[in-house]
Amino acid sequence: MNNLTIKNLIEASQGKLIIGNEKDECVNFSKDTRELEEGDTYVGIKGENFDGNLLWEKALENGARTIVVQGINFENINLEKWKKENKNIILVEDSRKALQDIARFKRCLYDDNFPLVAVTGSVGKTSTKDMIANVLGQKFRTLKTEGNHNNDIGLPFTILKLKDEEVAVIEMGMNHFGEIRLLTNIAKPTISVITNIGTSHIGNLGSRENILKAKLEILEGMKKPRIIINEDNDLLRNWHKENVSNINTYGTKNVSNVDIHICGIENVSNLDIHTCGIENVSNVDIHTYGIENASEVMAENIELKEVCSIFDCVIGNEKIKIRVPVNGIHFVYNAICAATVGKLLGLSCEEIKNGIETFSLTKRRMDITDLKNGVKIINDAYNASFESMKASLKSLSEYKNKRKIAVLGDMFELGDYAEELHKKVGQEVVKNNIDILICCGENAKYIVEEAKNLGFNNNNVRYFNNKDEVLECLLSNTKENDVILFKASNGMKFFDIANKYMAEKNI
Numbered sequence: 211m212n213n214l215t216i217k218n219l220i221e222a223s224q225g226k227l228i229i230g231n232e233k234d235e236c237v238n239f240s241k242d243t244r245e246l247e248e249g250d251t252y253v254g255i256k257g258e259n260f261d262g263n264l265l266w267e268k269a270l271e272n273g274a275r276t277i278v279v280q281g282i283n284f285e286n287i288n289l290e291k292w293k294k295e296n297k298n299i300i301l302v303e304d305s306r307k308a309l310q311d312i313a314r315f316k317r318c319l320y321d322d323n324f325p326l327v328a329v330t331g332s333v334g335k336t337s338t339k340d341m342i343a344n345v346l347g348q349k350f351r352t353l354k355t356e357g358n359h360n361n362d363i364g365l366p367f368t369i370l371k372l373k374d375e376e377v378a379v380i381e382m383g384m385n386h387f388g389e390i391r392l393l394t395n396i397a398k399p400t401i402s403v404i405t406n407i408g409t410s411h412i413g414n415l416g417s418r419e420n421i422l423k424a425k426l427e428i429l430e431g432m433k434k435p436r437i438i439i440n441e442d443n444d445l446l447r448n449w450h451k452e453n454v455s456n457i458n459t460y461g462t463k464n465v466s467n468v469d470i471h472i473c474g475i476e477n478v479s480n481l482d483i484h485t486c487g488i489e490n491v492s493n494v495d496i497h498t499y500g501i502e503n504a505s506e507v508m509a510e511n512i513e514l515k516e517v518c519s520i521f522d523c524v525i526g527n528e529k530i531k532i533r534v535p536v537n538g539i540h541f542v543y544n545a546i547c548a549a550t551v552g553k554l555l556g557l558s559c560e561e562i563k564n565g566i567e568t569f570s571l572t573k574r575r576m577d578i579t580d581l582k583n584g585v586k587i588i589n590d591a592y593n594a595s596f597e598s599m600k601a602s603l604k605s606l607s608e609y610k611n612k613r614k615i616a617v618l619g620d621m622f623e624l625g626d627y628a629e630e631l632h633k634k635v636g637q638e639v640v641k642n643n644i645d646i647l648i649c650c651g652e653n654a655k656y657i658v659e660e661a662k663n664l665g666f667n668n669n670n671v672r673y674f675n676n677k678d679e680v681l682e683c684l685l686s687n688t689k690e691n692d693v694i695l696f697k698a699s700n701g702m703k704f705f706d707i708a709n710k711y712m713a714e715k716n717i
Contacts, residue, residue, distance in 0.1 A: 211373050212319035213237055214312065216276065216298050219251075222315035223300065223308035228284045230298030236276055239370040241363070246272040253309050254279040255363060263305060270297055278312075280305040306363065313366030314396045320372065322433060325350075325555055328397055330382040330390060330425055331405030331440075333598045334540060335360065336572050338405050341541075341548040343379040345565030349557050350376035357572055358383065358592075365393050377555065385411040385623060387424050394431030401554060402428045402437045403547060407445040408597035413625025418445060429494065438550050440543060441500035450496060497554065499546040501539075507550040509542050514608050517578070523549050523562070530559045532566050536576055538605035540598075576605070581716045584690030586612070591696040591704035594621045596631045600638050602697050607642035609693045616644045617680060617707065619698025620651030628653045636660025648672045650680050651702060681707050685714055 217232040219225065236251040243265050246252060252274040254263030263279040270277060276298035284301065292299065302308040317326075327346075329339045336358050343354035353375040355368050360383035368380060382393045394402075407422045415421050422445045429435045439446040498505040501512070510529075512521040519534040519542050532549075534541045545566045552562040571577070577589040586609075590602050599621065606614050616639060624631050636657040639647055647666065649658050650673070658673045674680050684707070688694065694711075698704040 212316070214316060216300070218315060219276070219278065219300055219312055222312045223278065223302045224311075225278065225300040225302040225308060228299040228301050229289050229293050230276070230300070231296065234275065234296075234298055237373075239367060240274075241367070243268045243272050243274075246274050248273040249275045251276040251278065253277075254305050255309070256280070256305065266299075270295075276300065278302060278305055278308055280308075309366045310362060310392070310396055313369040316372060317369050317396065317398050322400070325377040325401065326397060326399050327377070327379045327401045327403065327551055328382050328394060328399035328428055328431075329379065329403045329405065330384070330428055331403070332408030332410040332421060332425075333595055333601070334405045334544060335381050335383065337541065337576075338403065338544045338547055339379050339381045340572055341544045341566060341569045342403070342551050344569035345548045345552045345557065345562055346377050346379065346555060348561040348565045350555075352376070353378040355379065355381040360393075362389070362392055366396060369397060382428065384424055385414050387415070387420075388427070390424060390427040391430055394428045396431070398431050398433070399428065400432070400434070400436065401551065402432060402435075403551065404428070404437065404439050404446060405543070405547065406440050406443040406597065408595055409624065409627065409631055410595040410597070411623045412627050412631075413623045416625075422446070422449065434495070435493070436495040436497070436554075438497045438499065438547065438554075440547070441498040441503045441505040442543075447503060450498070497550055499543070499550045501542065501546075505546075507546045507553065509546050512539070512542055514539060516609050519545075521545075523559075525549060525553055525559065525562075528559050530563050532563055534566060535569070536571060537608055538576070538601055540601040540605075576602075579712060579716075581712060583688075583715045584692075585688055585715060586693045587708055587712060588693065588695045589705055589708040591619075591698055591702070591708060592700055594619070594697055594699045596621065596634055599635045599697055602695055603635075603638045603642045603644065606644065606693060606695045611691075613645045613689070613692045614643070615646040615648065615684075615688070615692055615694045617648045617650075617684070617694060617696045617704065618654055618657055619649065619702035619704050620653045622699040622701055624653075629656050632656035633660040636666075637664065640664045640666055646670045646672075648674070648680055648683060650674045650677060651698065654698075677703070677707050681710055684711050688715075 213235045216230055216234045220227055238250045240246055240250050241253050241255045252269035263281050266277050266279045278300045280302050329335050343352050346352045360381040380397050382390055384390045404425050407418055441447050499507040501509045508524045509521040510524055517537055519537055521542055523530050523532050534545050549562045579587045632653045633656045639661045647661055658671055672683055696704045696708045
C-alpha cells in the first residue's frame with residue numbers, strides 16, 4: 211500500500227506546514243466535511259459559489275487529521291488546540307492545483323506496469339467504465355471512478371483512493387480543449403478508451419472534428435500509447451485509417467517517422483495537432499471493437515429485447531454468447547469494448563462473460579422501475595446529447611405491445627447546432643414509432659416541431675412551459691402497460707419529474 215506522508219504532500223504541492231508532523235501518513239482524502247472519518251485528510255476546494263477552505267476548523271472538529279487549504283491567514287489564529295491533538299495543517303497557494311499535484315505524486319508511486327484504464331468519449335463513458343470495471347473485477351482487485359466524478363477534482367480524488375488494487379478504471383470528462391490533457395497527465399493511463407465522437411459540447415468546441423482533437427489529448431499522458439476505439443464511429447474509424455502530415459509534434463522524437471491518424475478533415479492546413487511527449491507516434495498501439503466494421507472484437511447475431519440484449523461476442527477465433535442485463539444497442543457496444551479491455555489484460559472468455567452479465571448501471575443511467583400501477587419508468591435523465599437521445603429512443607422502441615411515451619427536454623452546450631440537433635431528435639421520435647411525445651424546454655420545441663412536420667399525430671404531442679405541467683399531464687393521462695422514458699440534460703432536472711411521478715403512482 212503506497213500511502214502518502216505529510217512530507218510527500220508538502221513536496222508535491224509546494225505547500226507550507228503550519229503545524230504537524232512530516233512523518234504522519236495520509237490514507238483517505240475528502241473535500242466534504244460531512245463525510246469525514248477519523249484520521250482523514252481534508253482538501254478545501256474553492257468553487258464558484260462556495261469556498262471549502264473556510265470550513266477548515268469544521269473539518270478538524272469532524273475528525274480530519276490533516277487539512278490542505280488556501281487563503282487562510284494562520285498567523286493571527288491560535289492553533290494550540292490543534293497542536294495538542296496532533297493535527298496537521300498545510301497551507302498552499304491553490305488547493306485545487308495542490309490536489310491535482312498530490313494525486314499525480316500518488317500515481318507515480320505505482321510502476322509503469324500498473325494497469326490504469328482511462329475511458330473518455332462523447333457518450334457512454336460512465337456505463338462503459340462500469341462495465342469494464344466489472345469485467346476486470348472478475349480477476350483483479352479493481353478501483354473505479356464512482357458515479358461520474360470525472361473532472362479535475364473528481365479524478366484526483368479517485369487516484370488518491372488507490373491502495374492495494376491491482377487495476378484502476380478512470381473516467382475522463384471534458385467540455386473544452388486542454389481538460390483531457392490535464393487529466394491524462396495526472397492519471398498516466400496504460401490503456402485509453404474512446405467510446406465515440408458525437409455532438410456533446412459541440413457548442414463549446416465548434417465541430418465534431420474539434421471534439422475528436424480534444425479527446426485525443428488522452429494520448430499525451432501515456433508513456434506507451436495503447437488505445438481502444440469504436441471502429442463503427444465515423445471519425446474514430448477515419449482517425450485510424452488516414453494520415454495527416456501537417457502536424458505540430460511538440461516534444462516528439464523521431465518526427466520523420468510520425469504516423470498520425472486523424473479524421474477526414476478537408477482543410478488540414480489549419481489543423482493544430484499536439485502530440486506532446488510521445489516518442490514515436492507511429493508506435494501507437496490501436497485496438498478496435500465494432501459491429502458494422504471489421505474489428506478485433508465484434509458482436510454478431512444481436513437480439514435486442516425489452517430488458518436485455520443477447521449477442522455472440524467474437525474475439526479472434528473464439529465466440530461466446532453473452533446476455534447484457536440492459537437493453538439497447540449502445541450497451542452491446544459497451545460490452546464489446548469491455549471485452550476488448552479484458553482480453554488485453556489477460557482475462558478468459560468466461561471471466562469476460564461473467565463480468566458483462568453481472569454488471570449494474572450507475573444510478574440515473576437507464577434506471578428502470580416497474581410501478582404498482584403497471585407503468586414502467588425509464589429514468590435516463592442524468593444527461594443528454596443527440597447520440598444518447600437517439601440510443602434511448604431506440605431502446606424505448608423495443609417495448610412491444612406497450613404504449614411508448616417519451617418525455618424529452620433540452621440538450622445543453624450545443625451552441626449554434628441547438629436547433630438542428632433538437633430537430634434530429636424529432637426525426638428519431640418518428641423513426642422509432644413513439645406513441646406519445648411530451649416536451650419541455652426552450653429548444654425542445656424544435657423536437658415537437660420536427661415530429662409534427664414528419665407527420666406525428668398532433669393529438670399525441672404535448673409541449674409545456676414548465677415541469678409541473680409535465681407532471682400533471684403524466685399523472686392524468688398515463689395508464690397500465692405504459693412505458694415512460696425521461697431524457698434531458700442534467701440541468702433540466704427531469705429526474706425530479708420521474709421521482710415525483712413514481713411517488714404519486716407507486717402506492
